[in-house]
Amino acid sequence: MHKYLPYLAMTGLLVAACSPNKPTQPIEPDTGSAAVMVDQYSFNENFSSYLETLSSDEFEGRAPASEGERKTVEFVEGKFREWGLKPYDAEQGNYQQQVPLVRIMPTQVSSMTFDSDDLGEFEYRSQMYAWTPRVQDSVSLENSELVFVGFGIVAPEYGWNDYEGLDVEGKTVVILVNDPGYDTRDPEVFNGYAMTYYGRWTYKFEEAARQGAAGALVIHDTGPAGYGWGVVAGGSPMRFDLARENKNMDRAQIEGWLTKESADQLFARLGASYAEMREAALAPDFKPVPLNTSMSIQVNNKFDYLNSPNLIGYIEGKSKPEEHVIYMAHWDHLGVDPVNPDDGIFNGAQDNASGTAGVMALAEFFVSQPQPERTIVFALVTAEERGLLGSDWYADNPMLPLSKAVGGINMDVLNVYGPMRDVVVVGRGNSELEDYLEKYAVLQDRYLAAEPNPEVGSFYRSDHFNLAKRGVPMLYAKGGNDHIELGRAYGEEMRAIYTRDAYHKPADEFDPNWDLRGIQQDLWLFYSIGHELANSDAWPNWHAGNEFRAIRDASASERQ
Numbered sequence: 001m002h003k004y005l006p007y008l009a010m011t012g013l014l015v016a017a018c019s020p021n022k023p024t025q026p027i028e029p030d031t032g033s034a035a036v037m038v039d040q041y042s043f044n045e046n047f048s049s050y051l052e053t054l055s056s057d058e059f060e061g062r063a064p065a066s067e068g069e070r071k072t073v074e075f076v077e078g079k080f081r082e083w084g085l086k087p088y089d090a091e092q093g094n095y096q097q098q099v100p101l102v103r104i105m106p107t108q109v110s111s112m113t114f115d116s117d118d119l120g121e122f123e124y125r126s127q128m129y130a131w132t133p134r135v136q137d138s139v140s141l142e143n144s145e146l147v148f149v150g151f152g153i154v155a156p157e158y159g160w161n162d163y164e165g166l167d168v169e170g171k172t173v174v175i176l177v178n179d180p181g182y183d184t185r186d187p188e189v190f191n192g193y194a195m196t197y198y199g200r201w202t203y204k205f206e207e208a209a210r211q212g213a214a215g216a217l218v219i220h221d222t223g224p225a226g227y228g229w230g231v232v233a234g235g236s237p238m239r240f241d242l243a244r245e246n247k248n249m250d251r252a253q254i255e256g257w258l259t260k261e262s263a264d265q266l267f268a269r270l271g272a273s274y275a276e277m278r279e280a281a282l283a284p285d286f287k288p289v290p291l292n293t294s295m296s297i298q299v300n301n302k303f304d305y306l307n308s309p310n311l312i313g314y315i316e317g318k319s320k321p322e323e324h325v326i327y328m329a330h331w332d333h334l335g336v337d338p339v340n341p342d343d344g345i346f347n348g349a350q351d352n353a354s355g356t357a358g359v360m361a362l363a364e365f366f367v368s369q370p371q372p373e374r375t376i377v378f379a380l381v382t383a384e385e386r387g388l389l390g391s392d393w394y395a396d397n398p399m400l401p402l403s404k405a406v407g408g409i410n411m412d413v414l415n416v417y418g419p420m421r422d423v424v425v426v427g428r429g430n431s432e433l434e435d436y437l438e439k440y441a442v443l444q445d446r447y448l449a450a451e452p453n454p455e456v457g458s459f460y461r462s463d464h465f466n467l468a469k470r471g472v473p474m475l476y477a478k479g480g481n482d483h484i485e486l487g488r489a490y491g492e493e494m495r496a497i498y499t500r501d502a503y504h505k506p507a508d509e510f511d512p513n514w515d516l517r518g519i520q521q522d523l524w525l526f527y528s529i530g531h532e533l534a535n536s537d538a539w540p541n542w543h544a545g546n547e548f549r550a551i552r553d554a555s556a557s558e559r560q
Contacts, residue, residue, distance in 0.1 A: 046364065047523070048516055050079075050357035054331070055349035055510045062348060063335025064101065064240075064308035064383050072331055076311045076380060079360055083367045085313030085378065088399060096309035099382055099393040100243035102135055108300040109237070115143055116293040118269070122262050128217070129233040130256030132299045133205075135247040140298035141254050144172040144214050146266065146291040150281030151176045152207055152216075153198045157545065158190055159284065160198075163211050166288045172215030172295055174258065174266065175204045178224035180282050182455055194427075194454030197469065197547050199224075202460070205255050215254040215295070219263040219274065226456030232257050240386035242393055243305050254297055266291050308332070308382040310390045312399060315366055317375040317534070323559075324375035324400050325534045326408030326472070327362055327526070328391065329355030330384030330463050334504065343506040350498065350508055355411035356380055358519065362527055372534035374406060384412075384463050391463035395470050403558035406533050407433050407473040407540050409526050410464035415479030417494040418515035422449040422480035423525065427459030431473040432540040433529070440528040444521060449480050471551030473540050475529070479518040 053059070053075060060068035077095050080087070087095045109130060112122040122128040132139040150162040152175035160180075179199035181190035190196050197203055201218045208216035222228050241248065258266075264274045269292060272280075280286060311331065317323060333348025347353070363378040377399060381390030395402065423441050425434055428450040438448050451458055459465065464474035481491030502508040533540070539559070542549040 047357050047361040047519065050360050051349065051353050052510045052512075054353035054356055055347045055508075057345050057347065059347075061335040061346040062331060062333045062353075064332050064386065065306040066335055068335060069308060069332070069382075073309060073311065076331065076356070076360065080311070080313040080363065080378075083313075083364055085363060085367065086316055088310075088312035088314075095311050095313050097312055097394065097397070097399075098307045098309050099390050101306050101308055101383060101386070101389060102241050102243040102303055103306060104131075104135065104239045104241065104301050104303045106131055106237045106299055107302055108298075110298045112295055112297045114293050114295055116269070119265060119293060122258070125233045126259075127262045128256060128258050130217075130254055130297055130299065131237065131239060132253060132301065133239075133241065133248045133251040133255055134253060135241075135243075135303055136301065138298065138300045139253050140296070141172065141215050142296050143294040144170060144296070145294050147171050147173055148267075148277060148281075148289040148291055149173045149175055150286045150288070151179055151198070152204045153179060154207055154210075155190075155196075155198050155547070157547065157550070158198075160190075162281075162286060162288065163207075166211075168208070168211050168213040170214050172217060172254070173208050173211070173213045174263070174291065175208070175216060175218050176224075176278055176281055177201055177204070177218050177221055178455070178457075182224050183278065183282055191429075194429075194450075195457035195460070197457075197460050197465075200457050200460045201225075201257075205252065209251045213252050215256075215297075216252045217254075217256050217258050219260060220257045221260050221274075224455070226453070229259060240383060240389060242389055254299065266293070269293065308390070310382055310394055311380040312377065312394075313363060314375055314377045314399070315372060317373055318371045319373045321375050322400055322404045323406055324377050324404060325406050325530045326377045326379060326467070327359050327411070327530065328379045328381060328408055328463055328467075328474075329359045329411040330382070330390065331356045331380040332382050332385055332390070334385055337506070340506065346504070346506055347509045349510045350416060351413050351503065352384070352411075353510075354414035354416065354519070358411045358414055358523060358526070361523055362530070365527065366530075369531075372531070373536075374534040375400065376530060376534050381463055388461075388463055388466055391466040395466040401558065402467065402470050402472055403555035405467070405472040406538070407431075407475070408464060408467055409433075409529065410462055410474055410476045411478075411526070412462045412476070413478065414522060415518040416511070416514040416516060417479075417483065417491060417518060418486070419484045419517045419521055420479035420491060421446050421482040421484055423447070423477050423522070424449050424451055424480035426451045426462075426476040426478075427454075429543065430459070430468075430546055431475070431542045433473050433475040436529045436532060436540070437475060437477060437525060440525050444525070446521070448477075449482075452481075468548055469551075471548055471555050473542055473552065477522075477525075479522050 062068045109124045181192045334346035337344040383389035468474045483491045
């Protein structure tokens with residue numbers, strides 16, 4: 001028996017979604033309404049069905065370019081068509097935006113050698129891990145000079161430029177992971193303990209390429225990286241990328257990681273240690289340091305091309321059809337492990353059949369409501385597990401101009417453990433969308449909380465990020481750990497068990513005993529925010545000082 005739950009009289013979202021053909025009254029969010037106490041309520045039976053279907057063995061882990069993909073596309077398109085969403089491809093009447101991908105498999109990676117006899121060589125996987133982002137059969141660096149560039153950051157809004165005055169053409173840069181705020185814990189330095197985009201290893205490679213570097217090597221350190229060396233070098237070397245016309249020739253020839261111990265060997269030649277060099281790099285006036293050695297390495301590849309679709313449907317706005325709100329989740333997961341004799345299917349129930357089902361449940365409800373003034377886009381993207389590739393393609397090829405995207409909500413690993421008092425905001429403090437979230441969370445007698453580990457940069461590791469870095473304010477939030485009935489310890493235990501036993505493992509399977517009331521809470525929040533934005537003239541922005549604020553401000557002129 002469910003105990004009392006602070007909820008809203010407006011909970012028609014969830015009941016109506018169970019019976020999409022039943023006429024419903026429009027829900028008008030009312031910020032003056034008081035939360036009421038309800039004994040129990042019926043959870044969204046359609047949501048549960050979508051979640052169970054998408055994560056079933058029949059869907060084979062929903063890997064891109066697989067039979068599981070075909071079944072996913074067929075299922076989602078069928079529902080979008082049934083509900084009357086407008087299709088992404090109006091001419092063909094389908095909801096697919098094809099994403100061109102390239103699959104790259106290194107067939108040989110040499111050891112990393114140096115022109116200094118005292119260094120010997122660094123072995124692949126144990127001392128370094130490297131690849132080439134370029135789509136070529138073979139890439140090699142010969143005697144590329146090594147330069148330590150500190151954190152490898154160019155951030156004008158923070159008055160920081162680790163490359164100032166440095167020409168890295170033909171050179172390989174050695175870079176620290178994370179950003180200076182992690183080390184200083186000073187909220188006045190970048191974003192303090194919470195990672196900014198400048199701390200992400202992906203940014204390090206992007207900036208090195210912009211600077212013209214031939215190679216880029218990030219130093220792994222478990223604390224500031226947020227994961228151990230095994231995460232970097234322990235898995236399959238197969239990589240996926242977007243199949244770009246330039247074959248990534250604008251990227252550095254070699255990208256990779258060094259262990260902290262390997263970095264210590266390099267720095268020892270200067271009479272210093274990794275710890276001392278990291279400390280020195282915290283100074284805003286830090287200058288790059290030549291490492292007085294050159295590096296050589298070769299990578300051989302084989303590669304093939306494939307397509308995988310983003311699935312996009314929308315409700316066209318009545319008066320402002322180009323202005324739009326975006327709901328997003330990734331439909332893909334890891335597929336099947338053919339060598340697992342017991343259970344080789346990575347069902348991905350929480351990650352991310354839950355988010356996919358959430359977008360579907362919201363789409364199903366929105367079509368039963370009066371036509372909004374602005375367009376609402378429902379985007380289920382592919383290849384998130386391969387590097388946020390589907391959302392990256394969409395961000396470069398949007399259905400509507402991103403300058404006219406009011407904002408968006410991303411759903412990734414929703415809460416299946418019951419109703420929570422807290423709503424965890426990943427990257428809290430980033431944008432004004434949090435004001436909308438808090439307004440509606442208060443109506444549920446809930447409060448906003450920051451993510452428990454902001455130093456690992458989770459905000460930059462899900463699909464919304466590709467829209468965020470192009471200026472679109474994006475909200476990434478979900479029910480937290482403070483369980484209304486069972487307390488915080490229970491919620492934390494459930495999250496820990498999932499991370500330990502099921503995350504990216506075959507054990508991430510649908511459980512009919514899950515308490516989906518928490519997802520009902522969150523879907524109502526997401527609906528309420530989107531409904532208000534889609535029927536207003538508001539243009540929420542990033543907060544002052546955010547790394548994406550300038551891009552958003554620059555796009556304002558395009559909205560005229």
